[in-house]
Amino acid sequence: MADPKVDALRETLQKYESGELRSDLFEGNSEVSPSAEKPGGGGSAASPSGDEYTKARATVLRKLTGSPKSRHQLTQALLEKEFSQEVITSVLDRMEEVLLIDDAEFARTWVRTRHEMKGLGSAALRRELQEKGIAKETIETALDQLTVEDEDAAARELIENKLRGVTIPVGNGEEDRKEREKITRRLVGMLGRRGHNPGAAFQLVREAMEVRSA
The missing domain is CATH 1.10.10 (Arc Repressor Mutant, subunit A)
Incomplete structure (x- = not known):
């Protein structure tokens, strides 16, 4: 499903790169982005710090058009490209001001x-x-937006998906009991890897097994 915010950001980036959009849109009052990089600004060329700011800003915009990113992720991406910490902080602070980073x-x-x-x-x-x-x-x-009921419902769905097509032995013999225990362990382990509480996971698996064994 398309993300309207990402689509809007992609359109903004295209306009910015084609020159349709003011170059100072994402700059704010940063001292690192001098007027030399703006049309009509003083000087014939951007200073090194201004050029670095512009490149860092473009990098962030491209990253954000792919999918939302945390500030930490963007910081790491800029550090990998060896931008200065001053420029990184300035660019990301401005992006937070205009809510492109939240x-x-x-x-x-x-x-x-x-x-x-x-x-x-x-x-x-x-x-x-x-x-x-x-x-x-x-x-x-x-x-906090997740309730216990939400997590239990998600766990039940995972259990049902895993049990689909699985035959659960119902006999009282040793082999059947071991097979049920093996299935139970696998399901509880799967839920644990998905971040569900072990105690709740065991209870939900046991309930599902009992229903299918009835």
Whole structure:
């Protein structure tokens, strides 16, 4: 599904690169982006710091047209291209001012989409957001949108998908019991890797197994 914000940003970048858009749109009052880089500004060419600012800004815009990014991800991308810390801070601060970078919105969207599309639980979502450099408080606020019922429903769907086409032995013999235990362990392990609480995962798996064995 297309993201309207990404589509709008892509259109903005195309206009910016074609010269249809003012070059100072994303600059603010940064001291690192001198007037020399603007049409009509003083001087015949951009200073090295101004040129670096312009290149860093273009890099960020391109990164953002692919998919939303956290500030940490963009910082790392700019560091890899060896931009100065001064320029990185200036560019990203300006992007935050115009809401092209919004870690809170990024975290909320990440939690919602990864939970709905992958069935991930809180632990996995928290780990992923930590890896993207999102602040602890921002992560916990984003996770607040998930309820216990939401996580249980996602876990049940994962269980049902895994059990589809699986024959669960119902006998009382040793072999049947071991096979049921093996299936249970696999399902609980799968839910654990998806970030679901181990205790809740075991209970939900046991319920699903009992229903299918009835």
